[in-house]
Amino acid sequence: MNTPATTTLIQQALKGDQSAFNSLLNTHWTEVYYFLLKRTSNELDAEDIAIQTFSKAFEKLESYNVSFQFNTWLLSISKNLHIDLIRSRNRARTEERLNDESDRVLDESPNHEDQIIKEQTQHELLQQIEKLNSRHQQLIELFYFESHSIREISNLLQESENNIKVSLLRARRSLGDLLKNMP
Numbered sequence: 001m002n003t004p005a006t007t008t009l010i011q012q013a014l015k016g017d018q019s020a021f022n023s024l025l026n027t028h029w030t031e032v033y034y035f036l037l038k039r040t041s042n043e044l045d046a047e048d049i050a051i052q053t054f055s056k057a058f059e060k061l062e063s064y065n066v067s068f069q070f071n072t073w074l075l076s077i078s079k080n081l082h083i084d085l086i087r088s089r090n091r092a093r094t095e096e097r098l099n100d101e102s103d104r105v106l107d108e109s110p111n112h113e114d115q116i117i118k119e120q121t122q123h124e125l126l127q128q129i130e131k132l133n134s135r136h137q138q139l140i141e142l143f144y145f146e147s148h149s150i151r152e153i154s155n156l157l158q159e160s161e162n163n164i165k166v167s168l169l170r171a172r173r174s175l176g177d178l179l180k181n182m183p
Contacts, residue, residue, distance in 0.1 A: 002070050025054050032074050039082050044133035053078040055163055089134055128178040136171035
């Protein structure tokens with residue numbers, strides 16, 4: 001059973017009290033983050049998934065069943081988001097391999113030199129993208145390679161458009177930093 005303080009905070013958050021949301025976040029952040037860190041073994045992934053967890057939980061707070069522990073509900077959300085991330089990465093890797101294979105088969109470049117330059121540039125870009133955390137990789141792939149709009153990505157990932165915009169901005173900055181530091 002939830003503590004009386006947690007129950008009160010949930011009730012206040014349901015009424016739109018921002019300080020209640022902040023208190024719930026502060027109270028449960030460490031537990032969710034370390035749960036994810038154990039699962040991912042990656043601080044950036046753990047942080048990204050924890051942020052997504054609280055974002056999703058707060059968006060769906062009215063569906064929370066008070067007969068269950070709030071922290072258990074949060075951990076369940078975070079576990080499902082982590083599973084989604086793993087599936088997404090596996091899907092992206094498979095698609096990338098298929099795209100690489102189809103590029104080799106279907107490429108009709110004018111000459112051999114142009115093909116070498118194109119492959120080297122794409123390869124270098126993909127190497128830099130792979131250095132990003134999985135969240136940033138996913139957003140760059142959806143926005144730039146699959147040409148989804150912010151709204152479409154928001155619907156696909158079940159996150160607010162603002163959250164997608166901020167995360168995509170961070171992903172672009174991180175990729176830009178990596179590209180600047182290339183030899």
